[in-house]
Amino acid sequence: KSVVQAAAPHIAEFVGTFVLVFAVGCCWLSPSDPAWSSTAVACVYMVMVYATTPVSGGNLNPAVSLALGLVGSLPWTVVLGYWAMQLAGGVVAGMCSCALFNPRKVHLQPVAPFAWEFAAGAELLYTCLLCLSVLCCRVPKRNNPPDDANQFYGLAIGFALAAGGYAPGGGA
Template identity: 35%
Template sequence: MRTDMARRLGAELVGTALLVLFGAGSVVATLTVGKGELTYPGLGFISLAFAIVVALVIYVFGPVSGAHINPAVTIALAVTRRFPWVEVVPYVVAQLAGAVIGGLLVVATFGTHAVDLGLGATSLGNGVPYWQGMVAEALGTFLLLLAVMGLAVDARAPLGWAGLMIGLAVALEILLIGPQTGGSVNPARTFGPYLTLSMFGGDVAWSQFGVYVVGPLVGGIVAVLLYDLLAPTRPVQRPAMEDSYSPGDPGSAMSAPPETSVGPAEAG
């Protein structure tokens, strides 16, 4: 069991590192090409980069750890007993550590020039008040967790679509709230670049970090509770050979570790 837990935590660490490297890293790349300016079309390509890396991580690591790669996802699933509370802290620690590694890899890729460009760190847009940033992050995470519930947890979901559609949900929320907050919807995605910037002496908006913690947690929890109210899920025992990427409740790997599942290991 310890070996299995280590494997799952490793998957969360690597998955979150990839998210920050290719997600936040795409912000640095866009600013590099745009000579420090970020246009809305540029934001579109950033959202696409996030969508692709999220989808890939879900398809690769979903059967291992559930590919939460986001403390808001882990905690929201725990609130509805789809993930054991005793494993929440280890998962979140692995996600935060992976995000920092991802930030360091961005620096390794672009050099300290990436620090000068902000390392893809999220911050409130000009004139956006703290409370409005929280609302934006809550709404973006609400959309993300609805996608998780409907496509990776619910047994009625079409098989094989979870990774793609969850990735597209991330892209969609960035297109809407990106100008307001950067579209983080993930405390780890914000924490990694923040801490890395601090290591290299960059400017860090730590005072805004609460936006990227409170907003995603509230939005994620509201989404899973509302989904259970409007479209309650049910556990389903699927044939072992049907599809290793078949969503289930609570047997989904997005929801619970393999050893506690009622069905085959599944992704999300």
């Protein structure tokens, strides 16, 4: 493998995570209607999963990389490399979206009448749903052979993300 071929999956994870987190930042920092933010983020995630899957697997989320490592679909050395790229992509995207919308500030907090414990519970539940969607739709070889792979996995993952955005009241 050349250096470019070896680096391509990590660069794909960085770019995909950057685009996703930048979209999240733009949706929440812009003065637009927040009712569409969860749908917009889910659509961006779906597109980035389809765009990066041939290169890196399209994880774009440390929890997804962890889940794939736990089931043995991804070597732990790759999981650690992806985590580094996902973290870097997220931090750079956050800085870029904050710089773009400076000095606008958003106070992220649970929607009344919910407290932080409910928000954390919803985040945990929907992160598990996201990981389960990936593990059920993209990983199994019996129902998803390499020569005839399904093409709905990105849509299923995007819907899981949209549900996670709207259910706790974050999108409305």
